[in-house]
Amino acid sequence: MTKSSDSKISIQNPYEPWLAEVEKITKEVGGARAIKTYKLVLQDEDAKKNFNFIPGQCVMISIFGKGESMFAISSSSTQKDYIEVSVMKHGKTTTALHEIEEGDIVGLRGPYGNNFDVKGWEGKNIVLIGGGIGQAPLRSVLNYILDNREKYGTLDVVYGARTSKDICFKEEFTELEKRDDVSVHLSIDVEEEGWEKYVGFVPNNLMEVKPSSENAIAITCGPPIMIEYVIQNLLKLGFNEKQIFTTLEMRMKCGIGICGRCNIGNLYVCKDGPVFSYEQLKGLQGDM
Amino acid sequence: MENLVIQTEKLSEWVNEIIKKNKVFAPVKETDFSNFKIVNDYSEIDLSFLLPMVPAKKILFKQTETLFLFTPGSKGEVKSKEISDEKLVIFSIRSCDAKTFSILDPVFLGDYVDPFYKKRRENSILIGLSCNKPNVNCFCTSFGDSPASRDYVDILLTDLDGKYLVEIVTERGKKFIDDYKKFFASASKEDLESKEKVEKLAIEGITRKMKLEGVSEKLGKMFEHPIWYENAMKCIGCGTCTFVCPTCHCFDMQDESTLREGARIRVWDSCMYPEYTHHASGHNPRPARMNRVRNRIYHKFSYYPTNENIVGCTGCGRCIDYCSVNIDIIDIINEVGEAKL
Numbered sequence: 001m002t003k004s005s006d007s008k009i010s011i012q013n014p015y016e017p018w019l020a021e022v023e024k025i026t027k028e029v030g031g032a033r034a035i036k037t038y039k040l041v042l043q044d045e046d047a048k049k050n051f052n053f054i055p056g057q058c059v060m061i062s063i064f065g066k067g068e069s070m071f072a073i074s075s076s077s078t079q080k081d082y083i084e085v086s087v088m089k090h091g092k093t094t095t096a097l098h099e100i101e102e103g104d105i106v107g108l109r110g111p112y113g114n115n116f117d118v119k120g121w122e123g124k125n126i127v128l129i130g131g132g133i134g135q136a137p138l139r140s141v142l143n144y145i146l147d148n149r150e151k152y153g154t155l156d157v158v159y160g161a162r163t164s165k166d167i168c169f170k171e172e173f174t175e176l177e178k179r180d181d182v183s184v185h186l187s188i189d190v191e192e193e194g195w196e197k198y199v200g201f202v203p204n205n206l207m208e209v210k211p212s213s214e215n216a217i218a219i220t221c222g223p224p225i226m227i228e229y230v231i232q233n234l235l236k237l238g239f240n241e242k243q244i245f246t247t248l249e250m251r252m253k254c255g256i257g258i259c260g261r262c263n264i265g266n267l268y269v270c271k272d273g274p275v276f277s278y279e280q281l282k283g284l285q286g287d288m
Numbered sequence: 289m290e291n292l293v294i295q296t297e298k299l300s301e302w303v304n305e306i307i308k309k310n311k312v313f314a315p316v317k318e319t320d321f322s323n324f325k326i327v328n329d330y331s332e333i334d335l336s337f338l339l340p341m342v343p344a345k346k347i348l349f350k351q352t353e354t355l356f357l358f359t360p361g362s363k364g365e366v367k368s369k370e371i372s373d374e375k376l377v378i379f380s381i382r383s384c385d386a387k388t389f390s391i392l393d394p395v396f397l398g399d400y401v402d403p404f405y406k407k408r409r410e411n412s413i414l415i416g417l418s419c420n421k422p423n424v425n426c427f428c429t430s431f432g433d434s435p436a437s438r439d440y441v442d443i444l445l446t447d448l449d450g451k452y453l454v455e456i457v458t459e460r461g462k463k464f465i466d467d468y469k470k471f472f473a474s475a476s477k478e479d480l481e482s483k484e485k486v487e488k489l490a491i492e493g494i495t496r497k498m499k500l501e502g503v504s505e506k507l508g509k510m511f512e513h514p515i516w517y518e519n520a521m522k523c524i525g526c527g528t529c530t531f532v533c534p535t536c537h538c539f540d541m542q543d544e545s546t547l548r549e550g551a552r553i554r555v556w557d558s559c560m561y562p563e564y565t566h567h568a569s570g571h572n573p574r575p576a577r578m579n580r581v582r583n584r585i586y587h588k589f590s591y592y593p594t595n596e597n598i599v600g601c602t603g604c605g606r607c608i609d610y611c612s613v614n615i616d617i618i619d620i621i622n623e624v625g626e627a628k629l
Contacts, residue, residue, distance in 0.1 A: 250565070
C-alpha cells in the first residue's frame with residue numbers, strides 16, 4: 001500500500017483499511033477543544049512488519065460507520081511496533097474517535113504523503129515552532145531527533161497554546177525541559193496565575209527566543225494565522241525560504257490523489273504534500 | 289487493421305449476439321433524452337440522440353460504488369468487496385466520451401490503482417459510433433479530435449446509410465469481432481470513401497471553436513484576474529456541469545450502516561459545492577463561487593495539462609447544453625485567450 005515499490009504489502013484495494021487496536025488513549029487536553037493521543041497497533045502481523053513511515057507522513061483512520069479522516073502521525077518512526085495520532089475533537093469523525101475506548105478497533109491505512117527530510121537535515125540545528133494541536137506532526141520529528149540526538153545540532157522547541165490547560169503533550173514537555181540537549185520555550189496566549197513562562201502569541205515568543213538561522217531548519221505547524229506570522233518572523237530572523245517548512249491540512253477523502261478535493265493549484269496535499277517548504281508554498285497559486 | 293461492413297438490418301442481430309455473452313451498455317431513451325443503460329435486447333437501444341445525458345464514464349467509474357463492507361462500531365471488522373469479472377461492452381460510444389478514459393486513466397491508474405476502475409477498464413470493449421450530425425455545442429475538433437475518430441475505441445461504426453462501416457482499431461477489438469464474423473463482409477474502397485465524406489461533413493458541422501493555444505500557460509498568470517468574478521456571477525452552484533462532465537472524477541466517501549452491517553460507499557461529488565472543501569474547523573479554502581468556478585476551469589485547462597500533459601476536456605459540450613444559466617466554457621476559455629494581462 002505504500003508508494004515505494006519495495007513494499008511487500010499488497011492490498012488490492014487502496015480504500016480498504018487494515019484493522020488496528022487502540023492500545024492506549026492519553027488525554028492531552030480536556031474541555032471544548034479536547035485532544036487525545038491514540039496508540040494504535042496494527043492487527044495484521046505482515047502489515048505491522050511492513051508499515052514504514054517517515055515523520056511528516058499521515059494516516060487515514062476510520063471509525064466504522066462514522067467516517068474516516070486523515071491525521072498526521074505524531075509518534076516517531078523510530079517506534080516500530082505502533083503509531084500514535086493526536087486528535088482534537090472537532091468534527092464528525094474526531095467526535096466519534098473521542099468516544100472510543102482502549103481495546104477498541106479502528107481502521108487504518110497509509111502512510112500517505114511526503115515527509116520531513118529528517119535524513120537530509122542531519123548535522124543541522126533544528127527549530128520546531130508549534131501551536132495548539134499543530135504540535136502533532138512536530139512531535140514525530142521531535143521524538144525522531146531525540147532518538148538520533150547525536151546526529152543533529154542544537155534543538156529548540158517553541159510551543160504555545162491558548163491557556164495552560166490547552167497545552168498538548170504537557171508531561172512530555174515537562175520531561176523535555178529537564179534535558180540539557182533541548183531548549184524548550186513554552187507560551188500561553190493570555191496571562192494566568194502561576195504561569196511564569198512567556199505570555200503572548202507564538203510568533204512573538206519566537207522573536208524572544210531569537211534562534212539563529214545559521215545551519216538551521218525551522219519547521220512550523222499550527223493555526224494558519226500563526227503559521228503566517230511565524231514565517232514572517234523567521235524571515236526577519238534571517239532564515240531563507242529553503243530553511244522554513246510547514247505542513248498543511250485540507251479536507252480529504254481518498255488520501256491518494258484521486259477524489260480531487262485537497263488540491264492547492266495542481267498539487268494534492270494528500271499525495272504531493274502535506275510538507276511544503278516556504279519556497280514551494282510561495283510559488284503555489286491556489287486556494288488555501 | 290481490418291475494415292468490415294454490416295448491413296443496417298443485421299445490426300440488431302449482431303448486437304443481440306453480443307448481449308448473450310456480455311453486459312452491454314447502450315443509449316436508451318428516457319423521456320426526452322437518452323442515457324447509457326444495460327440492454328437485454330437491441331430494440332431497447334435508441335441511437336437518435338447524439339449524446340446520452342450522463343457520459344459513459346459512469347460505466348467504469350460508477351456514480352455509487354461500494355468500496356468495502358464492515359461491521360460497524362468499535363469492534364469493527366472489514367470484508368473485502370469482490371469486483372465482478374463480467375465482460376462489458378459499451379455500444380455506440382461517441383469519440384468524446386471514449387476519450388474520457390484516456391484522460392481518466394492517469395487519475396485512476398496512476399500512483400495508486402483504483403481496482404474498480406481498472407477491472408472494468410480491462411474488461412470493457414468500446415464500440416464507437418461516428419457522429420453524422422454533431423450538436424450545436426460540440427467542439428471535439430478544438431482538441432484535434434474528430435467526430436469520427438478511431439483513436440479511443442476498439443471498434444468504430446460509421447453509419448453509411450443502409451450499412452455500417454466497421455473499423456477494427458485495436459487487437460482487443462479484432463479478437464472480439466472474430467466471434468461474430470458471419471455478420472460482416474469486407475469493406476470496399478467506396479465504403480471507406482463514404483466514411484471520409486461522412487467525417488468531412490461532420491467536421492464541417494462543428495461550428496464552435498475553443499481556442500486553446502497558450503491557454504494553459506496564460507492561466508498561470510490569471511489567477512487573480514477579474515474574469516473569474518465576472519463568470520461566477522451567473523453561477524447558481526447547482527453542480528450540473530460536473531455531473532454531466534465526462535472528465536470530472538471527484539468523489540466523496542461515506543459510511544452507510546445499520547446496527548449490524550455497513551459499507552463504505554463512494555459517490556460522485558462536485559467541486560461546485562462549498563461542503564466539498566469545508567474543513568471541520570470551519571475554514572474553507574474555496575468559500576465563494578468564484579473560487580469554485582475558477583478551480584473547475586483551472587483543473588481542466590491548467591492542472592491537468594501540467595500534471596498529465598492532456599487537457600481535461602473532450603469537447604462534448606454537455607456542460608454548455610445543460611447549464612441552467614448559460615455559462616459557456618468555450619466563451620470562458622476564449623475570453624482567457626483574449627484577456628489583457
